[in-house]
Amino acid sequence: MMTVLSRLLIFVVMIGVSANVWAGPVEDITAGMKAHRNGDPDKAIKLYNRALKSGSLTSFNRAVALINRGSAFHSLKRFEAALEDYTYALELDPGSAVAYTNRCLAYIDTKRYKFAVRDCSQALRITPDSVSALSYRALANSTVGDYVSIVDDLTRVLNLAPQTTGARFGRGVAQLQLRRYQAAIADLTIAISRDKTNSEAFFFRGEANFSLGRFEAAIADYSRAIKLDASNMKARTNRGVAYARLKQFENAIIDQAVVIKNQPENALAYNNRAWALLMTKKYKLALVDANKAIGLRQTDPGSYDTRGHVFEALGQNNKAILDFRRALALDETLETSLKGLERLGAN
DSSP: OOOOOSOOOOOOOOOOOOOOOOSSSOHHHHHHHHHHHTTOHHHHHHHHHHHHHTSOOOHHHHHHHHHHHHHHHHHTTOHHHHHHHHHHHHHHOTTOHHHHHHHHHHHHHTTOHHHHHHHHHHHHHHOTTOHHHHHHHHHHHHHHTOHHHHHHHHHHHHHHOTTOHHHHHHHHHHHHHTTOHHHHHHHHHHHHHHOTTOHHHHHHHHHHHHHTTOHHHHHHHHHHHHHHOTTOHHHHHHHHHHHHHTTOHHHHHHHHHHHHHHOTTOHHHHHHHHHHHHHTTOHHHHHHHHHHHHHHOTTOHHHHHHHHHHHHHTTOHHHHHHHHHHHHHHOTTOHHHHHHHHHTTOO
């Protein structure tokens, strides 16, 4: 069982700050860089403004001031102002890889992912070994599901900086999305060895183990993820399914009940609990949950399939046939419903 990532990478390199300020009246730029590093972007912006208004900066140093002011704006989440400064800096210095890289991140933060990929690609044409540009491009590609490119970029990052735990984690998750489960486990295991508090790494390794049918290993990983982050309902949902695969139905029921308590509108959890209740012959309770799952998500073939099995167990074969057919209308390849109709002589 795999989950779609809304956020693939948890690592973000610090916004680049250009330090190549040449001789001249640039004390304000230097002081602004120091203020920003010390956590005071507002003060930094005031200093950059004064430097830019001086009229005595060279074109190159003006670009440097704009890049750094853009970085300060970015820290304050004033992304449009940051984009404006980075763009103006590139007009003054078209060869600035830092400006392209920083603008890439600003585009990511404003959800303009194609522009982000374009800018990081341009930065990499200028500086092919930029870990920041490779990392940001991978981050941008994660939002559009280009997992092959993510693996390629993060492999380059790891060749350049082998100890980058975030890149190892990100590549592991991308491998998972590509169904390269062994490779995913290898990367995520290394990421976990370097940061044993990363609940997401345990969760995604659990997903890879689950996909390989290693349900006990998956349960161990999901359990560790839950211990580190009790709010991770996906880990609890999937652990419940893994318990069910091992026929530990009572444990499965407990996990799905916790999910339902925290997420009363979670149709999948109701369906999962309905199946576990069915397997423990608690048919009436299973029917209640199956009905709830269908009420919450009427386009889910799995819920109709589950209810069909419940009706069959209750001896209500006509209703079971109707639900199996509803399930197949939504997914004509659903094998359990096909077999249900065959058992009931209705195929």
